[in-house]
Amino acid sequence: MFSYWDGGRGHLARVRNLAIEALKRGHEVSFITSEKYAGELGALAAAENIHIIANKPLQTSSPPYPFPLYSHAFRHAQRLRGLGFDNTQWIRETTEQEIVAIQKSKPDVIVNDYRDTIRTSAEVADVPVAGITHTTGHLNGYRLGSWVKPPEGAILPDCKESFNEVRAEYSLPKFDDELYMFSGDVNIIPSIPALDPLQHPSSDSHYVGMISQWESDPGEFKPLSNPGVHNVFSYVGEATRPPFGYEDMLQQAMGQAPELGFYVVGNPDKYTSSVVRARQQEDSVRVAPFIPGSAALANSSVLLTHGGHSTTCLALSLGKPLIGIGAYQTEAATTLRNVDKAGAGIYLPHSEGPLERVQAPDLGDNIDIFGYWRTGLNGESIRQSIFNVLEDPAYTENASRVGGELVAYGGVRRALDIIEEM
Numbered sequence: 001m002f003s004y005w006d007g008g009r010g011h012l013a014r015v016r017n018l019a020i021e022a023l024k025r026g027h028e029v030s031f032i033t034s035e036k037y038a039g040e041l042g043a044l045a046a047a048e049n050i051h052i053i054a055n056k057p058l059q060t061s062s063p064p065y066p067f068p069l070y071s072h073a074f075r076h077a078q079r080l081r082g083l084g085f086d087n088t089q090w091i092r093e094t095t096e097q098e099i100v101a102i103q104k105s106k107p108d109v110i111v112n113d114y115r116d117t118i119r120t121s122a123e124v125a126d127v128p129v130a131g132i133t134h135t136t137g138h139l140n141g142y143r144l145g146s147w148v149k150p151p152e153g154a155i156l157p158d159c160k161e162s163f164n165e166v167r168a169e170y171s172l173p174k175f176d177d178e179l180y181m182f183s184g185d186v187n188i189i190p191s192i193p194a195l196d197p198l199q200h201p202s203s204d205s206h207y208v209g210m211i212s213q214w215e216s217d218p219g220e221f222k223p224l225s226n227p228g229v230h231n232v233f234s235y236v237g238e239a240t241r242p243p244f245g246y247e248d249m250l251q252q253a254m255g256q257a258p259e260l261g262f263y264v265v266g267n268p269d270k271y272t273s274s275v276v277r278a279r280q281q282e283d284s285v286r287v288a289p290f291i292p293g294s295a296a297l298a299n300s301s302v303l304l305t306h307g308g309h310s311t312t313c314l315a316l317s318l319g320k321p322l323i324g325i326g327a328y329q330t331e332a333a334t335t336l337r338n339v340d341k342a343g344a345g346i347y348l349p350h351s352e353g354p355l356e357r358v359q360a361p362d363l364g365d366n367i368d369i370f371g372y373w374r375t376g377l378n379g380e381s382i383r384q385s386i387f388n389v390l391e392d393p394a395y396t397e398n399a400s401r402v403g404g405e406l407v408a409y410g411g412v413r414r415a416l417d418i419i420e421e422m
Contacts, residue, residue, distance in 0.1 A: 001107035001127075003032040003098075005114035006055055010310035012037050013212040014132055014190060015113050019044050021416045030105040032098060032118065051101035053094060055115050057084035063362045068371035069244050070350045071329045074145045076137070076178050080159035081363045085116060088162040095121050095166055102127060109422055112184060119181045120163065124170045130419050131184030132211075134191065134309065136331045139183050140200040144330045145370075147337070148355065157363040186422050188415050191313065192405045195338045206418050209409030210317050212310035213294065221295035225283040228261035230390050233296045234304040235265050235311050236325050245375070246325070250304075251276050252379020254285055257386065261285065263296040294318075301396075302389050303345075304382070307332030312339065317407055319400035321345045323385045326377050343398035346385045350375040 002015040019029045023044065030049035031041050038052050060083060073079060085091065098121035102110070112118045113132040122129045135141025150156060163181065164174040175181070187205040189196055190212060198205060224231065237246025247270040254262050255275040262279075264271070264287045271280070271287045279285035293314055297303060303315040303322040312335055315322050322345035324336030333349065340347040350372040360369040389395045410417075 001030045001032065001102065001105055001110045003110060003112045003115040003118045004055075004132075005116075006034040006036045008308060008310070009037075010212050010308060011113045011132075012040070013310060015111065016041070016044070017211055017213070017412045018111060018132075018416055018419070021412045022419075025416065025420075030101075030107060032101055032115065049105055051097075051105070053097045053101065055117070057087050057090045060084040061362070063360065065358050065360065065369075066373060068356070068358070068369070068373050069375055070327060070333070070372040072145050072148065072333075072355050072370040072372075073330055074143065074150045074154075074370070075156045075158070076144055077157040077159035078363060078369060080116070080178060081157045085159050086162045088165050091117060091162055091166050092169070095124070099124050109419060111419060112182070114182055116181050117163075119183075120167050120170070120172065123172055128186075128422060129184035130422055131182055131187045132190060132415075133182045133184075133187055134331065135189065135196045135198050136334055137179055137182040138187060138189070138198065138205065139177060139179050140202055140205065141179075141196075141198055142334065146330075146334065151357075151370075154368060155364070155366045157360075157367050186418060188418055190415075191309070192402070192409055194342050194402055194405065195313075195316075195335060197338070206414075207409050208415040208418070209406040209411050210313040211412045211415050213314055213317070221292045221299075223299050224261045224263070224286060226261070227299075228257075228284060229259050230301040231261035231263065231299055232302050232304060232386060233263045233291075233293070233300040233315075233320075235293070235308070236304045236306060237266055244326075247271060249325075249377060249379040249382055253383040253386070254279065256379065256383050258284075260386070261300075263291050263300060265289070265291050302386060304386075305336075307336040309335055312336075313406055316344060316399050316403040319396065319403050321389050321395035321399040323382065323389060324348060325382060326350045326375055339402075342402050343394060344402045345395060345399065346389060348377055348381060348385060350377060 004011040004015045022029050029045050032051045034055045094117050102125040109128050110122045111130045189207045192207055251273045262285045266287050268287045297318050297320050303320050305311050307324050307327040324347040327333035336347040339345045355370040357368045360367050
């Protein structure tokens with residue numbers, strides 16, 4: 001049985017790829033999924049083996065402050081509280097639904113990719129869990145925001161009680177760390193030590209490299225008919241994200257780099273400058289809500305990204321260096337810092353200055369959140385970083401080296417070997 005968080009497609013891609021490999025080996029698969037991606041799993045499992053259960057409370061109120069461009073959470077509870085997971089009644093009802101689904105499918109193991117409630121349900125049903133988890137979601141890994149200590153006296157949000165109250169109803173022990181919910185009896189890390197280093201390596205945690213690639217259908221991708229000396233693939237400011245001004249930055253960079261071709265995932269209506277419109281007409285720039293990542297990266301020399309784990313690993317596996325532009329949250333910033341440290345790209349944070357601080361009464365009494373509500377990034381800094389990477393072959397060499405390590409760890413096949421051994 002597979003369960004996962006339904007935010008970006010990276011979590012879905014990982015469990016999908018593992019399920020495909022499991023089917024090849026003769027196993028039966030089932031899923032606990034939200035409505036969002038249930039239809040895409042119909043090709044892998046019979047209808048009775050697809051259990052649609054929401055993975056987060058459906059109704060949450062907007063916070064009484066603007067969202068930051070970059071959220072520096074010191075605890076995972078900031079996300080949990082913000083999404084409404086302090087709702088004990090919702091957790092209780094969801095746990096009950098999950099237990100029914102587990103009892104119906106009778107799995108030998110549950111493979112979980114960041115679904116928050118499944119660990120409790122699995123323990124009630126006495127089914128072991130294999131966790132697909134980055135080290136920032138791992139009990140033995142880094143805390144979120146690990147490179148900056150919380151300010152002295154800061155009160156950090158907490159979101160254990162709602163989960164522990166439900167656990168107590170099933171006579172399960174309380175947990176002291178909310179990351180326990182993501183961890184499994186065995187943990188599979190879809191990365192390598194250079195990108196996602198554990199603080200305390202343990203025998204129940206295994207690096208497997210990249211397991212998130214999503215194969216595109218043939219014919220979905222057409223190369224630029226008027227490519228540049230080098231092409232750039234951008235997953236920055238994609239259409240599903242709030243408008244933080246990235247379109248203007250990219251238009252500035254594209255306007256100042258006529259010798260480069262660009263594949264840009266985004267809303268074409270937001271790219272309105274006369275220069276970019278002209279470049280789109282001559283097909284040296286393409287802007288679309290969806291561009292197949294594997295094919296576009298194979299046709300490009302560098303990736304622009306906010307640090308999404310799947311896109312980052314995909315680029316490196318293809319030997320493509322990257323420019324990390326203004327990560328949205330600490331997990332992505334951790335990945336981009338490690339890429340920069342490995343010499344496989346450049347990380348451009350919103351600021352190198354002290355974190356800004358805003359009161360967050362929706363997260364609890366006297367609680368502040370930290371991050372940046374403004375950015376020091378601009379199109380010129382992006383353009384200059386692109387040329388720095390393109391003109392120094394060491395970036396591509398290091399990306400190829402790191403990508404080779406990602407592939408050598410075995411990927412989907414190694415991950416399923418571990419699950420079968422379990």
